[in-house]
Amino acid sequence: MAASELVLIVTFLFVIGALVFVRRQLGGDNQPFVLRTITAYQALRQQAGMAVESGRRPLLTLGRGPLHTPAGPASVAGMHILQDLAQASGSGRLGPYVTVGSATLLPIAQDGLRTAADRRGQPLAFHPDDVHFIADESFPFVYAAGTAETIGRNESGNTIAVGRFGTELAIIGEAAIRNEHQPILGSDDSSAIAIAFAYTQDSLWGEEIFAASAYLRHSASQLASVRVQDVLRWLVAAILILTALLQLLGVF
Amino acid sequence: MLILKRGIPVTVAVVVGLAALAGLIFVPALSDLILDWAGFLAATALIMGIVNLLSIHLKRSLAGNIYSAILVLSLLAVFALAATDEIGLTQDGVDSVFNMIQVPLEAALASLLAFFLLFAGVRMMQGRRDLATILFLISTLFFLLTRAPMPETLSSVILPVRDLIQSIVVVSGMRGLMLGIALGVITLSVRLLIGMERPYSS
Numbered sequence A: 001m002a003a004s005e006l007v008l009i010v011t012f013l014f015v016i017g018a019l020v021f022v023r024r025q026l027g028g029d030n031q032p033f034v035l036r037t038i039t040a041y042q043a044l045r046q047q048a049g050m051a052v053e054s055g056r057r058p059l060l061t062l063g064r065g066p067l068h069t070p071a072g073p074a075s076v077a078g079m080h081i082l083q084d085l086a087q088a089s090g091s092g093r094l095g096p097y098v099t100v101g102s103a104t105l106l107p108i109a110q111d112g113l114r115t116a117a118d119r120r121g122q123p124l125a126f127h128p129d130d131v132h133f134i135a136d137e138s139f140p141f142v143y144a145a146g147t148a149e150t151i152g153r154n155e156s157g158n159t160i161a162v163g164r165f166g167t168e169l170a171i172i173g174e175a176a177i178r179n180e181h182q183p184i185l186g187s188d189d190s191s192a193i194a195i196a197f198a199y200t201q202d203s204l205w206g207e208e209i210f211a212a213s214a215y216l217r218h219s220a221s222q223l224a225s226v227r228v229q230d231v232l233r234w235l236v237a238a239i240l241i242l243t244a245l246l247q248l249l250g251v252f
Numbered sequence B: 001m002l003i004l005k006r007g008i009p010v011t012v013a014v015v016v017g018l019a020a021l022a023g024l025i026f027v028p029a030l031s032d033l034i035l036d037w038a039g040f041l042a043a044t045a046l047i048m049g050i051v052n053l054l055s056i057h058l059k060r061s062l063a064g065n066i067y068s069a070i071l072v073l074s075l076l077a078v079f080a081l082a083a084t085d086e087i088g089l090t091q092d093g094v095d096s097v098f099n100m101i102q103v104p105l106e107a108a109l110a111s112l113l114a115f116f117l118l119f120a121g122v123r124m125m126q127g128r129r130d131l132a133t134i135l136f137l138i139s140t141l142f143f144l145l146t147r148a149p150m151p152e153t154l155s156s157v158i159l160p161v162r163d164l165i166q167s168i169v170v171v172s173g174m175r176g177l178m179l180g181i182a183l184g185v186i187t188l189s190v191r192l193l194i195g196m197e198r199p200y201s202s
Helices: A003-026 A039-054 A072-088 A105-119 A140-152 A169-178 A190-199 A212-217 A220-248 B002-025 B028-062 B066-087 B093-127 B131-146 B152-193
Strands: A057-063 A097-100 A131-133 A156-164 A184-187 A203-205
Touching (some): A003 A220, A039 A057, A039 A156, A039 A184, A039 A212, A057 A072, A072 A212, A072 B152, A097 A105, A097 A140, A105 B028, A140 A156, A169 B093, A190 B093, A190 B131, A220 B152, B002 B028, B066 B093, B131 B152
Parallel strands (some): A057 A097, A057 A156, A097 A131, A184 A203
């Protein structure tokens, strides 16, 4: 067995063990837990309420990360936001209007909206056309232009873009600003993170997008995940410092 | 019934996920097979996507949206061209359309980015005056100016400083960001693999 495979197995087992342990430590689903403030999640919390008040639905765009590729986790993080916005929306079709830049996200986003409508006891509020496939992931600028056009149709109350984006996020951000939105932009790509910072104060940087479910739902399993992420971060930092010190001392 | 409805998707997702992971380490052929299936499902999803695109834009066309009408007509024209390419009536029709229309349009959109970012920077300075914004602006101006041609005497002083900032501050910041993302991906993936996270309905 190669060293990389061994590291994979050890990491996998460690994360499972840590998740189960921390989940038990936290106890019930309503256990209080202090998370640092992320303004983008606070702004997101207000979106559903604003949609109900103004009667204008938020536009959520999930990026162009196919589910079966390494970009999949970023898209799953965007799905958490979709589920939260859809469940928190009031009566009628005030849930988010969704655009996707990968066909694999289309059925899962439609499923998320359908489930939320069922849970609210309003199955007729779901409409398949509430999710709009814009372009395949191979054409990022076409996807961004299509999403910008949707924003420009002036149907949406605000723009939320969370998932896998690259530099094309600038086109979406620009369209949102021109329509007087206060966009919430988040990505796991470094070039998109810099662009998101330029466009809005409510940006989600890298790992912050993966904490969406913990911030929005506060359930013990999701909070446990954030704790485990913190433990892993300290562990990696310790390994880096130790390795640097050992190299300085000439051990290897 | 509810248990079946909830249990089946979770069981399928967990079993397939763990099999793909185990296959990656012990039986690569199994992992490849599962990825092939995923690729096939993604292709099926693309067909669904095209139907969704056509359905939405057909409705908009009927409501009088000229751009949607152009999109529908273009989509049908490219389909027709693909068919005539296939039966030999035309040659490389789809490739020609792609190279003559799609590629220049994408390039034009990409070239707009510089202007969008310039406007975003100006707006940011007007609206936000915190430490992060000032640092962002100083670093942007510094890196832009140091990439411009300059006299030898000036470049011999400034370029080593720029390289030092780039190799220490920028690289360490980027690596920190990448490590955070990797840890987020690992924990989310493990949660998906053990069924703790379910982006699908259950």
